[in-house]
Amino acid sequence: MGPDEELYGLRIAMNAGRKAGSVYPILARLEEAGWVESFWEREERGERGPRRRFYQFSADGLAAARALLIERRGTVRQRTGRSAPARSPSPVTELLLSGWVAR
Amino acid sequence: MTGGMLTFLLFAVLIPLAVNEAGDLLPSLARYLLRWGARRIGPAGQAERYEEEWLADLESVPGKLTKLAHACGVVIRSVPRLRAQFRPRPRGGPLSRILPGRMMDRIGKQLAETQEIGATLQHVAEMLVPQFADHCCIDLLQGDVLIRRVQQNAGGWTPPAGTWAQVGEPIHFPVGHFCQQAMTRLDTILVTDLAETDIPAPSARSEATAHEVGLTSVISAPLYARGVLLGVIAVARSRLTNRTQRNYTSADRDFIDAVGRRVAIAINDAMTLQGEHQTALASSNPRPRRLLQVLLA
Numbered sequence: 565m566g567p568d569e570e571l572y573g574l575r576i577a578m579n580a581g582r583k584a585g586s587v588y589p590i591l592a593r594l595e596e597a598g599w600v601e602s603f604w605e606r607e608e609r610g611e612r613g614p615r616r617r618f619y620q621f622s623a624d625g626l627a628a629a630r631a632l633l634i635e636r637r638g639t640v641r642q643r644t645g646r647s648a649p650a651r652s653p654s655p656v657t658e659l660l661l662s663g664w665v666a667r
Numbered sequence: 668m669t670g671g672m673l674t675f676l677l678f679a680v681l682i683p684l685a686v687n688e689a690g691d692l693l694p695s696l697a698r699y700l701l702r703w704g705a706r707r708i709g710p711a712g713q714a715e716r717y718e719e720e721w722l723a724d725l726e727s728v729p730g731k732l733t734k735l736a737h738a739c740g741v742v743i744r745s746v747p748r749l750r751a752q753f754r755p756r757p758r759g760g761p762l763s764r765i766l767p768g769r770m771m772d773r774i775g776k777q778l779a780e781t782q783e784i785g786a787t788l789q790h791v792a793e794m795l796v797p798q799f800a801d802h803c804c805i806d807l808l809q810g811d812v813l814i815r816r817v818q819q820n821a822g823g824w825t826p827p828a829g830t831w832a833q834v835g836e837p838i839h840f841p842v843g844h845f846c847q848q849a850m851t852r853l854d855t856i857l858v859t860d861l862a863e864t865d866i867p868a869p870s871a872r873s874e875a876t877a878h879e880v881g882l883t884s885v886i887s888a889p890l891y892a893r894g895v896l897l898g899v900i901a902v903a904r905s906r907l908t909n910r911t912q913r914n915y916t917s918a919d920r921d922f923i924d925a926v927g928r929r930v931a932i933a934i935n936d937a938m939t940l941q942g943e944h945q946t947a948l949a950s951s952n953p954r955p956r957r958l959l960q961v962l963l964a
Contacts, residue, residue, distance in 0.1 A: 574724035584724065584737060585744025588717070592749055605723075617720040 570605070570618040591619055599625030693731040697738035698722060704742035709753045717749065784937045785816065791900075791930055792819035799919075800902035802882075804831075806846070807890070807898035807934070812837050816898070821907045830876035832869070841867040846899045849887040853896070855924040858885045859914050881906030884914040888927030892935040900927050 577587040594600040605616040621629055705718035721741055728737045784807075792803040796819040805817040815832045832838040840847035844867055845856045858864050861882050868874035887901040902923060904913050 572724060573720060574727050583740050583744060585740040585742075588721075588741065588745040589748035589752065592752055596752070613726060614719040614722040616723040617716070 797821035857920040890931040892931035
């Protein structure tokens with residue numbers, strides 16, 4: 565997934581391995597907290613049907629997500645006693661890093 | 668027409684047609700469900716937003732039955748949570764609605780404008796003392812510890828240090844104490860005549876002070892809202908003021924019961940508002956972090 569690909573609720577849910585129904589409220593709360601911003605898709609899709617709602621990190625959310633990832637890597641390192649991360653990031657982490665955090 | 672032909676018609680033509688028809692209807696049913704669910708969220712703007720967002724996402728779901736299952740999942744999981752999130756919250760209003768009389772309305776209005784818990788409780792105590800009681804204590808739970816948050820006494824009287832718990836001090840009610848009973852039973856307790864009832868006191872000095880001030884009658888009510896015990900409110904009459912009726916009645920108990928319920932809701936709302944304020948401070952609040960952790964898991 566490239567950094568230019570935009571993320572909508574269903575895709576985030578699929579990549580997170582969560583039910584879409586549980587992801588929408590989480591996104592709403594993150595949005596309310598100012599960590600995530602959302603916007604309607606720009607292309608003229610409205611004529612063909614409903615528009616998608618895309619999500620991306622705000623500046624605060626971006627910093628928090630990065631801190632969380634660093635913290636998580638540190639925790640993994642402490643658990644394993646190794647200097648390198650013991651496991652590769654999950655698909656959603658990859659997604660967040662490439663699709664959201666890299667913005 | 669023989670029975671065999673009818674069976675053939677049924678299984679080879681009618682049932683497949685019906686299944687095909689139903690299959691075509693499933694996406695429409697899914698869309699209808701999502702529209703209905705979005706409208707249940709509440710605010711019109713949010714309803715429109717989620718309706719369009721969900722319908723757009725539904726188009727990316729393959730299959731017909733899967734679409735319906737997806738819609739059901741969204742309605743079941745998302746709608747109640749989003750509805751709770753976007754629900755307009757009362758800001759201290761409930762108390763003003765239950766307080767009877769002009770004076771209560773006036774004080775209730777003050778309470779309705781109050782969003783800070785300490786100030787809210789103080790208003791309640793000032794409302795009750797001295798008109799309805801000579802003493803009013805409100806204690807709130809902090810974890811497992813009960814902390815005295817308000818103590819209001821008539822005529823500027825204050826209990827000597829080390830007798831009745833002061834504001835900010837922890838307090839423990841022994842088994843059988845009217846406050847302990849109220850919290851255990853989740854019911855309002857009326858002690859009409861203290862002289863005729865053997866009530867254990869938190870301490871000997873506390874009991875001695877109660878005798879000195881001439882405590883006659885008490886009512887205690889649990890502060891219980893939305894399934895959570897928040898604390899206890901107690902009112903008492905004594906010889907601090909000259910009043911004709913020194914003993915509470917069952918009507919007084921019903922009044923304090925109603926006050927306790929509304930105060931509990933007001934506290935609960937104030938706590939929710941404080942929680943939301945904390946949530947707004949996103950960088951220092953763990954809640955958004957927990958939500959992010961869910962997505963990062």
